Amino acid sequence: MILLFIACFIHIYSINSQNTSVTVPTIKNPYTPRDHIVNPHNFSYILNPGYSICNSSNPSVFVFIYVHSGPGNYQRRVVIRETWATRTLFPDIRLIFMIGKTLDKNLMKAIEYENEIYRDIVQEDFIDSYKNLTYKGIMALKWISTYCSNTKYILKVDDDIVVNTFTLLNHLKFLEKHSTNGQHNTILCLVWTAMMVMRDSKSKWYLSKSDFPFDTFPPYCSGSAFILTGDMPTKMYNASLYVPFFWVDDYYITGAVASAANATYAQLGSLYTIPEQLAHTRFMSAKSFYTIMFGHFPTSLNNMREIWKRILTLQKYKFPNRVQLNSFSWDETIHQPDKATR
Structure with missing residues (x-):
């Protein structure tokens, strides 16, 4: 009788426990x-220059550079063409500007005319806006996969970044020399880890819980500049087809899509300087000059030109036989700071 009572008690307790238990759903990353x-x-x-940028019969393209640029940022594009991306100094690099469309017909005609001169603009028919930057990133991956798949490395930058191209090439060639099988499946960048999601509704980076359920992002790269090994654009473009669209382009491209493409991250954080004044100081200082590869200059074109002139001068001083300054000139015209958009 006692055994029967105990068995009934256990049975009833088991039923009650099942009825009161709470199943906590697992939150999945929606991307x-x-x-x-x-x-x-x-x-x-x-606009599409096609195969003319990276001629498949020319194996000398070591670094392909694509720049996120806003339709109205003509002066920034000119500065980049005349300074750190000039072909006269760096014959083994290629450059393209990635731009969306604008409803301003006069500006569209100006971009068309600019491209007739330089032949270095890729433009698609999505509206160029902050929340369409992800489209611009996918556009670049798609275009490179089709028209420039034979390059060793790909550098993505925004049009308000100054690149010490000498340091960039030296760094990548060092990696190439000391890697037994070459570099593959890698993103080299300033890696953000546990970056907080913005919940302030007044911020342009605001994300609701429905937009992104977690309070921190998984690892991704600063979108100001990052480097891909040559095999990554095709892998990442193909992966992007299966990853739901997300307007935060830095995380989408270098986080969600890169993760889907099984990319490996290589930290280059020490070579970046984001605050403009600090970047200016580091580039101008002989002590810290060689520890900076990417500097952010969102407000002043004059600063970008000044920094590049400094880079050339120090490079000439260190390697007098490699840099012929007399064969290179820069425009000293004073430009007003423009309101750049990425």
Whole structure:
């Protein structure tokens, strides 16, 4: 009788325990890959230089550079062409500007005319806006996969970044020399870890819980500048087709999509300086000059030119037989600071 009572008690307790237990749902990252295409990139080219940038018969392209630029940032593009990306000094690099469209017809004509002169603009027919930057990033991956797949490395920068191209090339060639099988499946960048998600509704980076359920992001790169090994654009573009669209482009491209493409991160954080005044100080200082590769200059074109002149001068001093300053000139014209958009 006692055994029967105990058995009944255990049975009743078991039922009550099952009824009162709470199942906590697992929160999944909404930007993990799906098993079918969810993010087709179906935009059309307005301007496309095609294979003329990276001629497949020319194996000398070591670094391909693509720049996120706003439609109205003509002066920034000119500064980049005339300074750190000039072909006269760096024959083994290639450069392209990635731009969306604008509803301003006069500006569209100006971009078309600019491209007739330089032949270095890729433009698709999505509206160029802050929340469409992800489209611009996917556009670049798609274009490189098609028209410039034979390059060793790809550098992405915004048009308000100054690059010490000498340091960039030396660093990558050092990695190439000391890597037994070459560099593959890698993003070299300033890696952000546990970056807080912005919950302030007044911020332009605001994300609600429905937009992104976690309070911190998984690892991703600063979008100001990052380097991909040559095999990554095709892998990342293909992966982007299966990762749901997310307007925060830095995380989407270098976080969600890169993760889907099984990329490996290599930290280059010490070579970046984001605050403009600090970047200016480091570039101008002989002590810290060689410890900076990327500097952020969002407010002053004059600073960008001044920094590049400093880079050339110090490079000439250190390697007098490598840099012929007399064969290179820069425009001393004073420009007013422009309101740059990425």
